[in-house]
Structure formats: C-alpha cells, structure tokens
Amino acid sequence: MAIILGDNQYGKAESRIVRIYRDGPRHEIRDLNVTTALRGPFAPAYLTGDQSNVLPTDTQKNTAYAFAKSKGVESIEQYGLELARHFVHDVTPVEGARIEIEEFAWERAVVDGEGHDHTFLRKGQEVRTAAITVDATGEYVIGGLKDLTVLKSTGSEFAGFLEDEYTTLAETHDRVMATSLDVKWRFGTTDVAWDEVYADVKKLLVKEFATLQSLALQQTLWHMGTAVLEAHPEIVEIKLKAPNKHHFDYDLGRFGIENNGEVYWAADRAYGLIEATLVQDDAPPAHDAWKFSAGLA
Numbered sequence: 503m504a505i506i507l508g509d510n511q512y513g514k515a516e517s518r519i520v521r522i523y524r525d526g527p528r529h530e531i532r533d534l535n536v537t538t539a540l541r542g543p544f545a546p547a548y549l550t551g552d553q554s555n556v557l558p559t560d561t562q563k564n565t566a567y568a569f570a571k572s573k574g575v576e577s578i579e580q581y582g583l584e585l586a587r588h589f590v591h592d593v594t595p596v597e598g599a600r601i602e603i604e605e606f607a608w609e610r611a612v613v614d615g616e617g618h619d620h621t622f623l624r625k626g627q628e629v630r631t632a633a634i635t636v637d638a639t640g641e642y643v644i645g646g647l648k649d650l651t652v653l654k655s656t657g658s659e660f661a662g663f664l665e666d667e668y669t670t671l672a673e674t675h676d677r678v679m680a681t682s683l684d685v686k687w688r689f690g691t692t693d694v695a696w697d698e699v700y701a702d703v704k705k706l707l708v709k710e711f712a713t714l715q716s717l718a719l720q721q722t723l724w725h726m727g728t729a730v731l732e733a734h735p736e737i738v739e740i741k742l743k744a745p746n747k748h749h750f751d752y753d754l755g756r757f758g759i760e761n762n763g764e765v766y767w768a769a770d771r772a773y774g775l776i777e778a779t780l781v782q783d784d785a786p787p788a789h790d791a792w793k794f795s796a797g798l799a
Contacts, residue, residue, distance in 0.1 A: 507548055511600065513539035514559035514566075515796045521570045529620045532575040533606040538562040539795035540589055541598035541637065555595040562589075577696035578603045579643050582634035590636045598637030598790065602798040605630040630700060631686065631798065635791050642791035645700060645737075646686035652708065653680035653747070658716045678749035678766060679716060681776075683707065683742070687730060690738040690786055699734060706730050719746055719776045727780035738785035741792075746774035 515537045523530040540562070546552035566585060573584045582601040589599035607625040610617035628650035635642040658679035663671075685707060710726045723742045730740055749766040 507545050509793075510544060510548060511539045511541045511598075511795065512544065512547075512556070512559065513537060513600070513795060514563040516798070517563045517566050519567055519570050521575045523574075527619050531608050531622055532570075532578075533608060534570070534575065534578065534581075535604040535606070535798060536566045536585075537600075537602040537796040537798050538566060538585065538589070539600040539602075540593075540596050541600070542596045544595075557589075557593055557596065565589075577700075578605050578630065578632040579634065579645060579694070579696040582632050583636070583641065583643065583692060586634045586636035586641075598635065600790075600793070600795045601632075601634040602795050603632045603634075604798050605632075628683075628704070633686070633791075633794070633798075635789075635793070637790060639787075639789045641692055642789065643689045643692055643694070644686050644791060645689065645696070645703070646684075647700075647704060648682075648684040650683040650685075650704070650707070651680070651747075652683065652711050653678065654712060657712075657714070660718060676763065679719065679722075680747035680749060680768075681719065681744040682747065683744055685726075685743070686741045687737045688739040688785075688788060688791055689736055690782075691736050694736055699736070703730050703734065703737075706733055719744055719774070720778065723776060723778040724780070727778060731780060731782060739779065739781040739788065741779045742777065744776045746776060748773060 517536045519534045519536055521532045521534070540557065543555055546554070547556050565588065569581065569585050569588070573581060575581045582603050586599040586601045589596050606629060608622040609625040611621040611623050612618070613621070628647045631646040631648055633644040655678055656676055658677050659675045660677060661673035661675060687703065706729045707726050710729050711722060714722055714725050716722045723744060727740045727742055731737060748769045750769060751761055751763065752765045752767045754761040754765060
C-alpha cells in the first residue's frame, strides 16, 4: 500500500488588523480578521521537512499588515484581491493564494446630536465576509455575511409535512420564524462596486425574509437567493445556510393563564439546519473558489 500526500495548503490564520484613516480631523476605521493560505509545490515541507519553498506564515501576517497601509482597505474584497495577487505573482513558488476576511463594523458615536470625529461604537448586526482565491485558473471573489439574526413574529407556516410513527410536531399556520443567516455569493467578475453591492444584497435578503408568506424556511431561502441573482447579474452563485431558531408556545394553561401566541420559549438546540445553493445556469466554473482555509468566510 502506497501513501500519497493529497491537497495541502498552509498560512497564517486570523490576523486582527485595524486600519484607521487619519487623513483629516474626521477619522475612518476598518476592522478586519484576515487569514492567508498558500498553495503550491510544498510537498517537500511535509515529506522531508524541506522549507526552501515555504514563505513563513509570519511573513504572510506581516504582508497583510503592510498592505493594509500601502494598498488601503477600500473594501475587503479589493484588499483581499491585492493580497492574493501579490502572493501569486510576486512570490515565485506560490501557485495559488486564498484570502479569507471577516469585517467587524463600527459606527460613529453621537455626541450632542452629531457623529463624533474619532469615537466609534461597535455595530453588531452581522459580520461581513469575503474569500478571495487567485491561481492559474483565474481570480475568484466570494462575498458574504454571517450571524445576521432575523425574526418575524408572524407570516410563517409549517404544515402538510410527511409524518410517521415518530412524528409529534403539530402543524401551524402562524408561527414565529427566526434564524441567523450565513450567506455567501460568488461573483463572475472582479469589476464590482463592492460596498454598494454588499449593502443591496443585505437589503434584498431582509426584504424577502420579511415580506414572503413563508410555507417553510426552505422556500424563504429560495426566494432570498432568487432575488439576489435576479438583481445582480455580476453574482453567479449564492449559498444560504439558516439554522431554524425555534420558538415554542410556553404552556401557561397549567397556571390558568391563556397564551395566544404571546409568550414563547426559545430553544437553542436541537435546531433545524436549512441549506441551499442557487446558481445561474451559465455561471463560469468555480474551480477552487469554495475551497476554504480557516472557514472564516
């Protein structure tokens, strides 16, 4: 029996980079968590410990910090592209680079009714994500968001499902629906207004969640993904993951109290996990675009 080395990559995970723009009295901030991973002829490092082709992970970290200054962080997608291109085009042994980024949003503190020039409050609705891959087959950008928790108190049903001898769930035509969205979308181009597209995709996701009379969370994901792909032809594929954050009527009848869908207990587990991928039928090949590193993005 022969043993061979399969897919491999290495890099520096979760470098915390805060870039503050001080060009004037009114400062700006971009707060990132950056992972780099390199692919190439690195088998000798694994098989014999030969490091001659290995760019140290510490160097990768330093490069990420240096690029935050020299290239700036206009958007996390553009920053990731600049970083990946550097590793592939400027570091001779490297054949492919994967950059995964989380961005933590901040908003200005309001003092005396005005946004303060240099004081910020953490803005915690969701974490923006990006994953950039550059290799011999091309350049690939995946935008995304995670931990966007949404809830609607009506407008959701679940009925007509398959039943067997272990089924205890009752049908309902009026329930609370809540989830924490993890959505990623693949671009078919790198000529994109990154921040504007991100804002619009988030708006579309929330709108579909809010306005659809949902017969199932699966149906909601389909409508969300369809709305994004129809509105943005530059996006060719979208993956949606949604844990169903169940809310159950609490039994107050035991105490002689009527509960008409007003008091719930929120179960954190076990939970339904609903996933879907939607793709344009003429989408270009993804190649390694979805091959994650640290799985941040």
